[in-house]
Amino acid sequence: MKTTTPSHHERKLNDHKRINAALIATTLLSTTLFTTACSTTQDDASATPQTEAKQSAPIHAQLKKEKMRRVVESEAAGVADLATHPLFIPPTPIMESDEQYRVIEQNTVNLVSESPVSTFSIDVDTASYANTRRFLNNGQLPPVDAVRTEELINYFNYHYPSPAQPDQPFATHYELGPSPWHSDRTLLHIGIQGYQEEAAERPPANLVFLVDVSGSMNAPDKLPLVKQSLRLLAKQLGHHDRISLVVYAGSARVVLEPTAGDETFKILQAIDQLQAGGSTHGSAGIELAYQLGQQAYIKQGINRVMLATDGDFNVGLHSVDELKHYIENKRRTGLQLSVLGYGTGNYNDHLMEELSNRGNGNAAYIDSLKEAQKVLVDEMGSTLQTIASDVKLQLEFNPQWVKEYRLLGYENRRLNREDFNNDSVDAGEIGAGHSVTAIYELTLADAKRPWNDPLRYGDNSSGNTNDSDKTNELGLLKIRYKLPDQQNSRLLEFPIDKQRITRQLNQTSDSFRFASAVAGFAELLRQSPYLQTYNFSDVINQAAQAKGADQLGYRSEFIQLARLAQTLSQ
Numbered sequence: 001m002k003t004t005t006p007s008h009h010e011r012k013l014n015d016h017k018r019i020n021a022a023l024i025a026t027t028l029l030s031t032t033l034f035t036t037a038c039s040t041t042q043d044d045a046s047a048t049p050q051t052e053a054k055q056s057a058p059i060h061a062q063l064k065k066e067k068m069r070r071v072v073e074s075e076a077a078g079v080a081d082l083a084t085h086p087l088f089i090p091p092t093p094i095m096e097s098d099e100q101y102r103v104i105e106q107n108t109v110n111l112v113s114e115s116p117v118s119t120f121s122i123d124v125d126t127a128s129y130a131n132t133r134r135f136l137n138n139g140q141l142p143p144v145d146a147v148r149t150e151e152l153i154n155y156f157n158y159h160y161p162s163p164a165q166p167d168q169p170f171a172t173h174y175e176l177g178p179s180p181w182h183s184d185r186t187l188l189h190i191g192i193q194g195y196q197e198e199a200a201e202r203p204p205a206n207l208v209f210l211v212d213v214s215g216s217m218n219a220p221d222k223l224p225l226v227k228q229s230l231r232l233l234a235k236q237l238g239h240h241d242r243i244s245l246v247v248y249a250g251s252a253r254v255v256l257e258p259t260a261g262d263e264t265f266k267i268l269q270a271i272d273q274l275q276a277g278g279s280t281h282g283s284a285g286i287e288l289a290y291q292l293g294q295q296a297y298i299k300q301g302i303n304r305v306m307l308a309t310d311g312d313f314n315v316g317l318h319s320v321d322e323l324k325h326y327i328e329n330k331r332r333t334g335l336q337l338s339v340l341g342y343g344t345g346n347y348n349d350h351l352m353e354e355l356s357n358r359g360n361g362n363a364a365y366i367d368s369l370k371e372a373q374k375v376l377v378d379e380m381g382s383t384l385q386t387i388a389s390d391v392k393l394q395l396e397f398n399p400q401w402v403k404e405y406r407l408l409g410y411e412n413r414r415l416n417r418e419d420f421n422n423d424s425v426d427a428g429e430i431g432a433g434h435s436v437t438a439i440y441e442l443t444l445a446d447a448k449r450p451w452n453d454p455l456r457y458g459d460n461s462s463g464n465t466n467d468s469d470k471t472n473e474l475g476l477l478k479i480r481y482k483l484p485d486q487q488n489s490r491l492l493e494f495p496i497d498k499q500r501i502t503r504q505l506n507q508t509s510d511s512f513r514f515a516s517a518v519a520g521f522a523e524l525l526r527q528s529p530y531l532q533t534y535n536f537s538d539v540i541n542q543a544a545q546a547k548g549a550d551q552l553g554y555r556s557e558f559i560q561l562a563r564l565a566q567t568l569s570q
Contacts, residue, residue: 100311101145102350102412106528109406109443109451112399119394119420121413121427122192122436124382125356126375127341127365129155131349132525133557134367136564138344142525146349149409149522153437156518156554158511160193160435169388170194170430172479172494176501177508180516180542181523181534184447186501188440189512190477194387196433204240205302205384206258207233210289211274212309214249218276221367222343226308229340229372230271236380237261244292245270248285249278258296283323293335302384304361308340311348320351328358334485338383340375341365353412360389360429378552382431388481390427390489393438394420397475401498403450404443406530408519420480423489430481439519441530442474472498506545513546514555521562524569536566 110118128151135142163171171193179185209230217223230245237243241261246254256270289305297303327337337359339352349365356363362383364375375383392415397405419425430436443450477494502508521539523531539562547555 098346099143099146100348100350101143102353104145104148104411104526106526107407107409107411107414109404109530111404111452112397112402113455116399117394117396117417118405118407118440119392119415119417120407120410120438121415122391122393122430122438123150123410123413123428124154124430124434124436125151125353125363126155127339127349127352127363128152130365130367130371131341131347133561134344134365136561136568137367139568141565141568144526147522147525148412149519149526150413150438151409152522153409153439153515153518154435156514156558158191158435158437158515160191160511162193162433163195166195166387168195169481169483172477172492174477174494174496174500175509175512176474176496177512177516178503178505179441180505180513180538181520181531182441184443184449186442186444187512187516188442188474188496189515190393190438190440191511192391192430192436192479194382194430194432194434196381202381202385202432203301204242204298205237205261205304206242206293206296206298207237207302207384208244208246208289208293208296208305210246210248210285210305210307210309212249212285212307212312213247213274213276214278214312215276216310216312216346217343219343219345222310223274223276225342225366225369225372226340227271227274228369229308229366229376231268232369232372233376233380234261234264234267234271236377237264237267242296242298243267244289244296246285246289246292247274248288249276251278252285252288254288254292258292283326286323286326290330290335294333297334303334304336304338304384305359306338306340307355308342309352310343310346311341311351312346324354324358327355331358331360336361336386339363357426360386360426362429362431374552374554379431379433382434385432386429386484387432388430389484390423390425391430391436391479391481392420392425392427394478394480395440395475395496396478397442398473400471401445401474402442403445403447404452406441408439408441409522410438420478423482423487427480437515439515444474474498510546510548513542514548517543517546518558521558521565525565536562536569540566 125148128146128148131146132142132152135146160173161171163169173191173193175189175191177187177189179187211223211226211230213223217226234243239260239262242258243256243261244254244258245256245267246252255273256267259266261267286305286307289307293303293305331337337355338361339356339359341347341349341352341363342365347365352365353363364371364383366372366375394417395405413428415425415427474496477496479492479494480489481492482489505513517539520531520534520542521536524534524536524539540559543555543559543562547559550556
């Protein structure tokens with residue numbers, strides 16, 4: 001007779017059943033001994049023990065029957081019983097239904113013959129990257145709409161050369177190379193590098209911190225982390241800087257009047273007073289913060305309200321729309337608004353992004369003290385000091401060489417073609433030393449597998465041209481921007497030279513390969529239909545080979561996040 005050897009899984013299951021049975025048997029034995037002891041004691045004190053025993057017999061029988069039923073159910077459950085034991089319960093996942101994200105309609109492929117011009121506002125926010133990291137570190141893939149591709153790409157410094165003089169606020173660079181996820185596509189990598197001010201040259205700053213101390217902020221990753229963040233920043237300020245502190249919960253109040261930045265002890269004492277409790281009266285707090293900002297306004301300086309919150313605006317005198325218009329009007333007085341998001345569970349990402357956009361500021365998500373160090377210390381100049389405002393990019397593609405294009409990310413920043421020349425249309429800001437990266441995926445004229453079939457009846461955009469000066473141009477990049485405190489924009493133009501295409505991915509720069517790896521990572525998290533065989537292993541390998549010096553370790557951290565995402569996706 002053939003003997004069947006139990007599998008490892010079956011042996012493990014049988015072991016769990018024996019453990020459960022032993023535990024239940026021990027419990028029943030203890031219960032029996034306890035009952036017997038009680039009955040013996042009762043026999044000594046009672047005159048009619050036999051009568052009571054007869055009366056209780058049906059009850060004991062029913063209890064025994066119920067216990068046996070539980071034993072059978074427990075054995076049938078097997079390993080499932082162990083899974084409910086506290087030692088085996090996984091951490092509580094982030095409840096995405098309690099967090100609010102703006103729905104992102106991913107950019108689609110455009111035919112150059114139908115729509116040759118792409119226009120968008122630049123974006124230097126990085127909140128989405130830190131928020132995505134928070135989800136992954138908590139063992140959960142982020143919601144699709146929490147991933148904004150451009151914010152993941154722009155989290156990293158790509159070491160673009162900086163302009164030498166402040167009268168030219170930024171320098172522009174581009175690189176063309178093969179797409180890592182589609183052999184028939186070409187990527188256009190555009191980089192803008194802002195002029196870097198030295199710390200000694202930074203204008204004096206008038207900062208008003210508006211801190212949410214409502215009950216929803218009573219968590220270790222919220223108000224305590226806010227206080228740690230403020231302590232880091234307070235130590236970076238000098239005598240000519242001013243800092244104020246406003247809190248809001250059931251009501252708004254001033255904790256610190258405008259104070260010189262070198263009065264560190266006084267500032268730290270005010271920060272230490274912050275405690276959470278009450279409902280959220282966000283709009284009243286913002287009104288009070290702007291009043292203090294106007295009171296301490298510094299001409300030719302940095303004047304900014306910094307809102308630290310989880311975004312849970314549930315009480316207030318104004319609707320959210322009125323709040324947005326209020327912030328939008330205040331930016332015209334020279335006071336900008338930046339948002340620092342904190343916390344898990346009820347984080348309102350949509351509102352945080354919208355408020356920072358209306359306030360001509362930036363949005364960051366602080367998930368750790370390390371991120372606070374990056375945003376408020378290492379990148380203090382780019383976070384606070386604006387060197388160019390209302391920055392818009394427009395690309396006109398040459399149909400002679402480009403059939404199709406797709407912009408990766410910036411879905412929330414798209415503009416109409418006519419908005420580019422309209423100086424009244426708001427756009428993004430660039431801070432001192434900030435870099436901005438945008439990536440287009442192109443289908444060139446010689447591609448064998450374009451996304452779209454050719455038109456049966458042709459079109460009038462064949463790209464035929466007799467202008468020899470333009471025959472090698474894939475397109476024309478145009479940038480509009482305003483210098484601080486100016487109303488009229490300036491225009492820059494950069495032809496994209498077809499001859500600069502690099503044919504092999506391993507011959508492109510580290511910046512090109514790492515940025516495209518981050519873009520591919522975002523596309524995977526967003527479940528993009530445009531990727532073919534590219535996967536998390538490809539992201540990891542490509543990023544590792546293009547990591548470069550990585551002095552602060554951000555690129556190494558990204559590779560570990562990609563490994564986490566790979567495991568969680570399985």
